[in-house]
Amino acid sequence: MHILEEKLTKGMNELGLAIDEKALTAFRKYYELLEETNKVMNLTAISGESDVASLHFLDSLALLKVTEFENKRVIDIGSGAGFPGIPLKIGCPSMKLTMLDALAKRVGFMARVCEEAGIEAEPIHGRAEEYGQKKEYREQFDFAVSRAVASMNMLAELCIPFIKVGGCMLAMKSVDSGDEVKKSEECLEKLGCVVERTVDYAVPHTDVTHRCVVIRKVSPTPKQYPRRFAKIQKEPL
Secondary structure, three states, X not given: OOHHHHHHHHHHHHOOOOOOHHHHHXXXXXHHHHHHHXXXXXXXXXXXXXXXXXXXXXXXXXHHHOOOOOOOEEXXXXXXXXXXXXXXXXXXXXOEEEEXXXXXXXXXXXXXXXXXXXXXXXXXXXXXXXXXXXXXXXXXXEEEEEOOOOOHHHHHHHHXXXXXXXXXXXXXXXXXXXXXXXXXXXXXXXXXXXXXXXXXXXXXXXXXXXXXXXXXXXXXXXXXOOOOHHHHHHOOO
């Protein structure tokens, strides 16, 4: 067994989750395409079977311990190279996955991974603040997930309009994000949400601990949100 497959198998066992041969084969193809494409496109600073398995794949898969994704409609905002969306889809094939990113090259990479690894998903080239106003995407998803590096207020305004009432936003943050989460409460209230809980988890095979902030949507998001991105940046909620 190669390093990638061994790390994934042991890591999933640590998380109390199972992984089969079909999933391992998909992760191998994903890894190979990531390494190949990263030579000509800046997808990630993380490379090598061990680090990619832990810091990208298992870090994403840990969300399967946070909530139930079976048959749910999920959108990954600012998906980049496909994290956490593609690993989640490999780990939970019944979920219906949409991935949104503003850079066409990254979307092209995700589409290639899905095609060559046999993953059924919808990679979209577009901006969250624009798609969040489209009726075919607005308040249509059970979950919005994001590993994007942005303040909670900015991330919330971009993600929450996609979530149906009763659904959740899952924000992947560092464990020292408590103040940031606390300061976002007024913003979340304006968007129709509340912080339901936070879940800290150790990333298998590392000394890294991350935090997933679970934000529940309790009422429809007012139509003026999301605003234009320049406005979101200049005047965060």
